[in-house]
Amino acid sequence: MxxxxxxxxxxxxxxxxxxxxxxxxxxxxxxxxxxxxxxxxxxxxxxxxxxxxxxxxxxxxxxxxxxxxxxxxxxxxxxVGVLFQDPLLFPHMSVGGNLMFALPEAVRGRAARAERVAQALEGVGLAGLEARDPATLSGGQKARVALARVLASSxxxxxxxxxxxxxxxxxxxxxxxxxxxxxxxxxxxxxxxxxxxxxxxxxxxxxxxxxx
CATH class of the missing domain: 3.40.50.300 (P-loop containing nucleotide triphosphate hydrolases)
Known part of the structure; x- marks a missing residue:
């Protein structure tokens, strides 16, 4: 219950x-x-x-x-994860950096954190976009990155x-x-x-x- x-x-x-x-x-x-x-x-x-x-x-x-x-x-x-009307991605960070920022502190080590980011992006159909500037993404891609970032925060x-x-x-x-x-x-x-x-x-x- x-x-x-x-x-x-x-x-x-x-x-x-x-x-x-x-x-x-x-x-x-x-x-x-x-x-x-x-x-x-x-x-x-x-x-x-x-x-x-x-x-x-x-x-x-x-x-x-x-x-x-x-x-x-x-x-x-x-x-509690929140998705707003706007993706609210950090413009000074790459796509991967946006997700890295959201990872729980319990995920330790550069390799483990990078792997978690890669899994999150793959889960929303954006595998390999870690280095992309959010400004270069389409509206749909930004929405997917925002979702991946929320899910990455567990x-x-x-x-x-x-x-x-x-x-x-x-x-x-x-x-x-x-x-x-x-x-x-x-x-x-x-x-x-x-x-x-x-x-x-x-x-x-x-x-x-x-x-x-």
Whole structure:
């Protein structure tokens, strides 16, 4: 029962106006989609789970990942991976450098770390691109590198803040399938926020609507 993501009575308010109230469990490899219009509080929910909620909001409730209450931990200790609308790759680092930055400290030794980076890139269909400058990549390649970087950090859950919204239709469908298949492969519970019904349909999980 402890496996996966459990959102336990999380309530978020802005100036005493409640914008999010949620209790939900997401199984390993499963996806919970939170839908609603812009400004409804979707990204705010992710920020609370990730540990970077703006202090203008007040929040209460607990979030557990595999039985551990992550809301009691520092953000860096929560091991929750986040994909945003933009890939947010470090422009001063190579593709390989971006992934190397995300590797856990437990992966020690130059050879072992390089091997982990190579495996992560191969896993998203970008084998051999370690030396590439992120600026030379296509939009789809940047999205794949961002996913590889998150997975390389060994997360225990995955938060998706409309990461497909800036891709064209064909690329969007391909990237969605890659992200969800990698989550299933790694047994990661996923929380997706979106206003796009196609995203929710592709996720094939429970849907919660807020702000309507």
């Amino acid at each position: 402890d496996a996966g993501l459990f959102i336990d009575g999380v309530t978020i308010a802005l100036e005493e106006r409640e914008i999010v109230s949620l209790t939900k469990r997401v199984a390993p490899g499963g996806v919970l989609t939170v839908m609603g219009p812009s400004g409804a509080g979707k990204s705010t929910l992710l920020a609370y789970i990730g540990g970077f909620l703006d202090p203008v909001f007040s929040a209460r409730g607990r979030v557990f990942v595999d039985g551990t209450e992550v809301t009691a931990l520092k953000p860096e200790d929560r091991h 997360p225990r859950a995955l938060l998706l803040d409309e990461p497909f919204s800036k891709l064209d239709a064909e690329l969007r469908a391909q990237t969605r399938e890659l992200v969800f298949s990698k989550a299933r492969e790694n047994g990661l519970p996923v929380l997706l926020v979106t206003h796009d019904a196609a995203d929710a349909e592709a996720a094939s999980g429970d849907i919660v609507r807020i702000g309507e």
